[in-house]
Amino acid sequence: MPGCGSGHEARYLAEQGFQHVTVIDIAPLAVEKMRENLSEYQQVTIIEGDFFAHTGEYDLILEQTFFCALDSDLRTKYVQKMSELLAKNGKLAGLLFGVQFPKNPPFGGSREEYLGLFSEQFEIKVLEPCYNSVKPREGNELFFVFVVRKSVPCN
Numbered sequence: 001m002p003g004c005g006s007g008h009e010a011r012y013l014a015e016q017g018f019q020h021v022t023v024i025d026i027a028p029l030a031v032e033k034m035r036e037n038l039s040e041y042q043q044v045t046i047i048e049g050d051f052f053a054h055t056g057e058y059d060l061i062l063e064q065t066f067f068c069a070l071d072s073d074l075r076t077k078y079v080q081k082m083s084e085l086l087a088k089n090g091k092l093a094g095l096l097f098g099v100q101f102p103k104n105p106p107f108g109g110s111r112e113e114y115l116g117l118f119s120e121q122f123e124i125k126v127l128e129p130c131y132n133s134v135k136p137r138e139g140n141e142l143f144f145v146f147v148v149r150k151s152v153p154c155n
């Protein structure tokens with residue numbers, strides 16, 4: 001999970017039985033908080049660093065209010081980096097705002113915009129209104145599951 005903030009979702013994943021969870025955040029204070037909040041979960045690796053400089057290979061990456069925190073000129077870079085970090089058939093899933101906001105951030109967007117951004121490098125499995133958003137975000141979020149398009153190089 002990039003831009004994991006306080007790490008609530010990482011705790012949830014660990015409690016659901018995920019054995020290898022990695023979180024990364026660029027803000028030292030957020031990382032310090034995560035280290036406190038997640039100290040009992042050995043299956044969670046906490047990294048302080050820049051998502052865009054991170055290397056690794058993941059089966060699943062979760063998006064939760066990280067994309068919307070980034071300046072919109074970083075969106076293409078985000079899509080490219082996600083594609084690089086995912087293993088073959090890897091999934092990027094989570095929530096994106098489906099509305100624009102008068103005052104930024106968060107930076108919003110639309111279904112059409114996301115289709116334009118992601119379709120070349122990802123197969124769009126699901127991109128639909130979220131039915132179980134938290135109350136303050138009700139009607140404003142899209143739930144999505146995108147599978148990376150990646151071919152294995154032939155020898």
Ligand SMILES: C[S@@+](CC[C@H](N)C(=O)[O-])C[C@H]1O[C@@H](n2cnc3c(N)ncnc32)[C@H](O)[C@@H]1O
Nearest residue numbers: 003004005025026027030049050051064065069
């Ligand atoms: C809106 S917060 C979301 C926190 C968390 N996902 C949540 O829902 O509580 C965005 C987070 O992204 C982090 N962030 C912003 N740019 C980043 C980058 N380039 N690499 C890693 N983390 C970054 C910020 O430090 C912040 O904690």
